[in-house]
Amino acid sequence: MDAMSSPDIAQLSYEEARDELVRVVGELEQGQASLEHSLALWERGEALASRCEDWLIGAKARLDAARRGAGDGGADAPGADAENDA
Template identity: 45%
Template sequence: MTDTPAKPVADLSFEEALRELESIVQKLERGDVPLQESISQYERGEALRNHCDTLLKAAEAKVEKIRRGNDGQAAGTEPLDVE
């Protein structure tokens, strides 16, 4: 592990957070990380997962679907039905 302090999770873009989360998962799956570091990595991974989830939900809320008029042409947009 590097000595550079980790960037705060809240400051990461979705792509940065996902990349770091994937790296943590790979390290933990290998099983060659000391126990205390594994716990720290797991906690950071959980924070990254939550951050990614929050960013995805925010993006979904902004997505709009295109409505079509009777003539088949685009007639505006409406919020995407997210369940």
């Protein structure tokens, strides 16, 4: 897949972006691409890495929110009684 004809990065799932990033890094590591193509690959790789990071930050925020929601159980939370008796 050519870096110029690849799908829009904003539309990629985390897995798609990660897999393409692995492919891009592999192609760069081979060192056989022209300078112009290497620069295009590098730029796409940076954008793919940023997309993956955005997905991971979003996932972390969702997990944090779920943990906060689970922590709102008050007395129903495991160990809540032990904390109140101390």
